[in-house]
Amino acid sequence: MTATDSAAAKANIDLVNRFYDAYAVYDLKVIREEILAPGIRWHIPGRHPLAGTHEGVDDVIAFFDKLGESNFKAETIYLGADETYVVDVHRGWSDRGDGNDLDQSWVLVWRIENGRVVEARDYAEDQASADTFFYRAYPLAPVTRRLA
Numbered sequence: 001m002t003a004t005d006s007a008a009a010k011a012n013i014d015l016v017n018r019f020y021d022a023y024a025v026y027d028l029k030v031i032r033e034e035i036l037a038p039g040i041r042w043h044i045p046g047r048h049p050l051a052g053t054h055e056g057v058d059d060v061i062a063f064f065d066k067l068g069e070s071n072f073k074a075e076t077i078y079l080g081a082d083e084t085y086v087v088d089v090h091r092g093w094s095d096r097g098d099g100n101d102l103d104q105s106w107v108l109v110w111r112i113e114n115g116r117v118v119e120a121r122d123y124a125e126d127q128a129s130a131d132t133f134f135y136r137a138y139p140l141a142p143v144t145r146r147l148a
Helices: 007-024 028-035 057-068 127-137 143-147
Strands: 036-044 052-055 073-081 085-093 103-113 116-124
Touching: 007 028, 007 073, 007 085, 007 103, 007 116, 028 036, 028 057, 036 057, 052 057, 116 127
Parallel strands: 036 116
Antiparallel strands: 036 052, 073 085, 085 103, 103 116
8 A cells, every 4th residue: 555545645635735725715714724723833944034833723824824925825746645644845936026036845744633734844945045035025023122
């Protein structure tokens, strides 16, 4: 049996495809209510304002809301799965309209339990470029406001 032969693996791939379908039309309600587990942990690599581990569905949805400001899109290249994990390779790009855009391949490792995503780990093709983009697109507030 290959990793994608089981019914559970197929269901996991279907769940990730549903995520991307909802993401394509910016349907954060479906992502929140049907795909993500309430206690989800989403790990974003790098050293930029949006990096780190986002914990809980509200925090993850807020992250996606921020990505929406840059009009991020995703195109799936590959999905493989077993009963617990989906590995996803996709092209992810922004369309800000200000000349500051990012376009590269990403790998996500999704962990799924009871039909919901409980954890996701994101890996960038070029982390240095991603860090530069996110710092330009999402500048930090002045130190006095951050410390207030």
